[in-house]
Amino acid sequence: MKQIKGVNLGNWLVLEKWMNPVMFSGTECEDETWLCRTLPHDIKVDRYTQHRATYITERDFAYIASKGLNTIRIPVPYFIFGDVEPFVGCVEYLDKAFNWAEKYHLQILIDLHTVPGSQNGFDNGGICGVCKWSQNPEAVEFVLTLLERLAQRYGTREGLWGIEILNEPISEEVWNLVIDRYPAVDKEEAEGSGPVPSEFLRNFYIEAYQRMRKYLPVDKVIVFHDGFRLHEWKDFMRQEEFVNIVLDTHLYLMIAEVMGCEKNLDAYIHYIDNNFAKDVTEMQAYFPVIVGEWCLFNNTEGLKEMNEEERKRLYMKIANAQLQAWEKGQGWFYWSYKLLLDTVGDSASEGWDSWDMGKSIEQGWLPDRY
Template sequence: MALGFDEPIRGVNLGNWLVLERWMTPGLFRVSSEADEIWMHRTMPPDELDRLLRRHRETYVTLDDFRAIAAHGCNLVRIPVPYFIFGDVPGHPGCVEFLDRAFDWANATGLKVLVDLHTVPGSQNGYDNGGLTGVCRWHRSPKAVGFALDVLTRLAARYRDNPALFGIEVLNEPVSWLVYRTASSTGAARDAAEARGSGHVPMRFLKAFYRESYRRLRGVLRPETVIMFHDGFRLGVWGDWFEREGMRNVMLDTHIYLVGLDAFCPVHTMWAYRAYVRWNERRIRRAARHTPVVVGEWSLANAMAGRAAGRVEPSERQSAEDRIYRDLAAMQRRTWDAGAGHIFWSYQLRRLRDGSGPRPGREPWSLSDAWRNGWLNVVQR
């Protein structure tokens, strides 16, 4: 592993900073009342949009946050970035200067950075985190595919010599047939004409894109820099493909959420979660025989905590939730270590009004809250 030190990945995502997700900070979308970032950009007056985004990016993540992340035992931040990061897409303000700052902060705090291309033109999954809800047409446009490859190459050239660079993740969550068919966002596009022709990202296309991405990135990056590939919600199908392609120093990213089980299983018990986690452990171990696997997104969100707390006296509800979150945190961290490590989603949701830090709460998607409430043990570095 090319982290620069011999230890598993202990990371956190800086979600909702450079790629916005309405559910994480709904107040940010209040002015536009749109469901996703692309439509926010399309409908807000340009000057007002630029001020809003700059204010958010200036205050949502700071050097103090990097210091806190390092102090709590993390060694890596995964930073989602949009395809318009360089500011060369009309109507979409760029944000590469903030990624530059993140690298400065990482070098100052001893953290490593995984740059994750989180969105592409026309979207690779139809999720709001892909920028454009209900649309998944990127893979059908050679021009859009070429643009994504160009962005990856430019990111590689910009940061290749930066000591904080751990790696570049080629594309976040290109969607499979099953996930696309069952996603609540499928068919929910604001503009039905724009969504026409949407569909899942076929495996044949995905392999071709990964092959070309690797060729371009490895030609720019240092040999020790990791190139990471999301499994496309198909962890079990990759086998020794990366080996057979002759790819060096690559990793496979898989995303595992307890709420993924909640969506299909009406039984919300510790036994069910334990079985689900163990099933995923077996999948990780099989895939890791050929390619190192990291759980690049996971959280403590689950349907059991609230229901269990509702069955006890009000004075005992918080402690009941705390026990469940602690047990699920320990179970997942222990299990995800079957691979190369794990990266929590996300560092925070809402921010204090003065921007001085994450807003305290009991949000299971927030690593800051997990630390504050004792759900996750702090490992001092």
């Protein structure tokens, strides 16, 4: 299996307000579900059409290829086929992405990023504070059928590397940490929300694999996310019937901070070497491991007071440590390709350019070519 060097196209087909607040202008909405419930139909369609047609274009695929990257992870919503009200479908843009990818010799990992009722209650899960998808058999079946449709539509495309079953289904540990971070708009709708149990997730992944593999040739990978419980998967899908499976884990320095890592360069490097690299190495013995999301963002004390050269040295060292750690596995996808900093505001955007791979390359914080 090839070594993945890739980037996420975040905020293109799945919106995240912090990456482009202008899409949410004129509303108080914090997530895509409430945005689509709130905007009048004509305004909503116009706004989505303009965003999707301009946020990512063929030129971006050419740029990505020019940097030596080989794979693009594209988050897609559960309403991609345009059959769920009040959302605006977007499958035609994924079709364009495959045409562009194949033109520039790139491959795509389709990442199902949201599901009805949400799998995590995050803003990037579609609706804040609600996590009830796994409790609803009809919603689960809808997602399984959706994955089949994606596999059937793109399974034989040259540009398909694989399909990721579901992004970041939340564990009990993480749910307890973030339960108050994303307040629900409708408390009644959120009532009964909770984490996605491991037993359910295992059964769901197996069912999804079996349904998708009917349409996916064995040279196309099926990716499953660790659900924030990385070490639980050592005995999973070990039978011969399961082929070409990849394990995805998301490793951010904010996780290190939550786990008690001090906010300075030496502490970050130590944590990367002794935790992130160790975890990837350990799990690589069971599955090819990709770090599906990571970036340079950190909260180093005194970061705002650093001059340009000091900041560059800091980010370069953090980048090199992480890239060396990810080499222990099958590869990585940076989060994210771009965000619109000019829509955020100067004070709020301090340090946010480190989430933007293009700007990080321009600043010299990341290698110019891979």
